[in-house]
Amino acid sequence: MRMTYREALRTALTEALSADPRVFLMGEDVGRYGGAYAASKGLLEQFGPDRVRDTPLSESAFVGAGIGAALGGMRPIVEVMTVNFSLLALDQVVNSAATLRHMSGGQLSVPLVVRMATGGGRQVAAQHSHSLEGWYAHVPGIRVVAPATAHDARWMLPAALREPDPVFIFEHAMLYPEEGEVGEEPGPLPLFAAAIRRPGRDVTVIAHGGSVGKALAAAEQLATEGIEAEVLDLRSLRPLDDATILESVRRCHRAVVVDEGWRSGSLSAEIASRISEGAFFELDAPVARVCSAEVPIPYPKHLEDTALPQPDGICAAVRGVLQPAQAAGAKA
Amino acid sequence: MGEFRMPTLGADMVAGTLTEWYKHPGDVVNRGDIIAAVDTDKGSIDVEVFEDGVLERVVVEEGQKVPVGTLLAVIGSGAGAPAPAAAPSPPAAAAQVPPPTPPSAAAPAAPSPSAAPTAAPLPPAHGVRASPLARRLAADLRVDLTGITGSGPGGAIVKEDVEAAAARGGGDRSARMRRAIAAAMAKSNREIPHFYLATTIDLGAASAWLAQWNAAHPPAERLLPAVLLLKATALALLEFPELNARWEQESLQPAAEVHIGMVTSLRGGGLVIPAVHQVNRRTLPELMREVRELVQRARSGTLRSSDLTDGTVTVTSLGDRGADAVFGVIYPPQTALIGFGTPAERPWVVAGQVVPRQVVTASLAADHRASDGHRGGMFLATIARLLQQPEGL
Secondary structure, eight states, X not given: OEEEHHHHHHHHHHHHHHHOTTEEEEETTSSSSOOTTSXXXXXXXXXXXXXXXXXXXXXXXXXXXXXXXXXXTOEEEEXXXXXXXXXXXXXXXIIIIXXXXXXXXXXXXXXXXXXXXXOOOSSOOTTTOOOOHHHHHTOTTSEEEOOOSHHHHXXXXXXXXXXXXXXXXXXXXXXXXXXXXXXXXXXXXXXXXXXXXXXXSSEEEEEOTHHHHHHHHHHHHHHTTTOOEEEEEOOEEXXXXXHHHHHHHHHHSOEEXXXXXXXXXXXXXXXXXXXXXXXXXXXXXXXEEEEEOSSOOOSSHHHHHHHSOOHXXXXXXXXXXXXXXXXXXXXX | OEEEEOOOOSTTOOEEEEEEESSXXXXXXXXXXXXXXXXXXTEEEEEEXXXXXXXXXXXXXXXXXXETTOEEEEEEOSOSOOOOOOOOXXXXXXXXXXXXXXXXXXXXXXXXXXXXXXXXXXXXXTTBOBOHHHHHHHHHHTOOOTTOOOOSGGGOBOHHHHHHHHHHTSSOHHHHHHHHHHHHHHHHHHHOOEEEEEEEEEOHHHHHXXXXXXXXXXXXXXXXXXXHHHHHHHHHHHHOGGGSEEEETTEEEEOSSOOEEEOEEOTTSOEEOOEETTGGGSOHHHHHHHHHHHHHHHHHTOOBHHHHHOOSEEEEEOTTSOOSOOOOOOOTTBSEEEEEOOOEEEEEEETTEEEEEEEEEEEEEEETTTOOHHHHHXXXXXXXXXXXXXXXX
16 A cells, blocks of 8 residues: 555554553654644544643653653653754663663563654754764664665554564654555564665665665666666664675675765764675775765755765765776676 | 896796886896896796896886887996987887786766765785775685786776686686696697606615714704705716707707706696706705795795796606606706606615615606717716715715
8 A cells, every 4th residue: 555654654653552552652742733744643633642642842851751651561652853852862762761671680671662753854954954863773772773665664663662672763854755655564574674675786775764765766877877786775773684784795795885874983884894894805895985964964955965965976986886897887 | 238128937938017126217236136027927026137237217117018028128337328218129029919008097986075085095905906805706716916907996906807807817827827837848748859767776875874964963954855866966967968958949059057947836736947056066055045945935926037047957856745756848948857756765685685775766858859868878877876975965
């Protein structure tokens, strides 16, 4: 069935609230306003104010309340408006959510799901546009996933609710209106597995979330030049699916990592490093990266577009790791 | 004014690639200095200069493949102004080898603000810029990376380049060496009328003397039986100059010195024949040292041009490989190849008694154009006689 990413999320939330009385949704404007991105539109009317709760503008308080509820046996879904705002709750995440199982010797469990928007492209300037999911992926004790398709938006949430530990779901803000095919079943892929979105043989382009579509667009363009790029959607940022990443790189012998985060100390750095650790002797070129410019994401459209990874830049990076063996178009 | 030309580093060599200049215009050079490296089918060879002077001008640049005899550089007294540049002038008869076309500069990728800045090319590791995959593949396929033009980022050799080289067979050093050996040996058996003689030599006296010597000297100065065989062979050759000679243009050209080419098998397969110089004039410890160094150079691929070109005769020694005798193929244009089988203890008759004795079978493969069986038999008998007085070697 075709639906938007937003509708897929709403379907998943509706199902979760219907299926399990322990599940409730809370966050800024999730109730009366229907969610900053309208993911929860109509849910307050359907499930009432006990199950769909508007919170004060205090990320630390409502994420902390979510952790407490999870410890108390509930299955809270906490929505944070953007990853930029979530930094106010980092103490709760890093010092409580991620540590309690460990510090209690396994007696405590925090089955919390936190959803938030990430990424740029909407001209909402430097305090609403960053891609900081890589920071979360740094933290042991939590899980981090990034649905890039409507199908994953629909099915990652129920899988996350089944996890005994905190799961953070990063929804790229540009994806909400994107339409895609949503299957009836989650499919064979586990929550923490990467997916090959387009098979290829010349280079592995690794992306997640909002960059997957850009990588696919780049692959489409490259195909007209005779370059077959394989597009790998990470899906899970923590844990990383090393096996799928390395298998693809060992086959294609070249890799380009696309990451909307800043380059220095980024998730892309981690992935490139794992590739050189695990597939060094299969590499035919240095691993290339396409990341956001190391600036606060600008407000003007032309500057914002320039600061973010774009299909043209991905194409250029791919040609760079193939130059000039393939890119000249002279290859049979 | 001297001319430094592409040397013949083997009877069948028609061309070589100048891979590196160790000296540069203006540098003082002395006879015996290694001034360039040349890549041949048999490996990378350091080439020496044969006169004193100043390297005035380099005619062939690094990376160029040129026929044997091509002028590589001009050696001058250092007094005159550098001569005007001239194109490499191969001898008219030599086969023309087109110089490799330099790879055209790759168009830089369109700059992209979001793409990682392209790192400046790193200095190549071990002189070759190749991807990890290309290096691994080259090792698996036994392809030599030097001489392959890279088509990858920054001109790096990538997988496809190695595969293409392997398909051509051009980069495979061991295959090239095999072809070089094949050419020389086929030429030899085609053109040289060989005759073969063998005799078994009593090594009793030599073994006893050697045991005594080695017991009296520290390990570094101990001798192997091979040097006694080399020295005895060299001294015997002085009495049979037709076996230490070249057969060229229908005539025998005896050599002035005895430089024995020693067949050396390489661990990766194939063989080289580096020469031990002036064997007849050296003491046994000197010979031992030179043999040891030569084998090491051969196995590490750092032979000099004189090591490979100066041999006047060849000795092949099977050492401990287990065969009793060897009947070899002469390395043209030489006129003889002397072989030694594996020394072994055998029943031997001494003064009417059968006793166990260390013996070795010495053999001669000789060019019947240059010598006859009568002389050959006397030659082997001379070696046998010399080995009965090892203290005189």
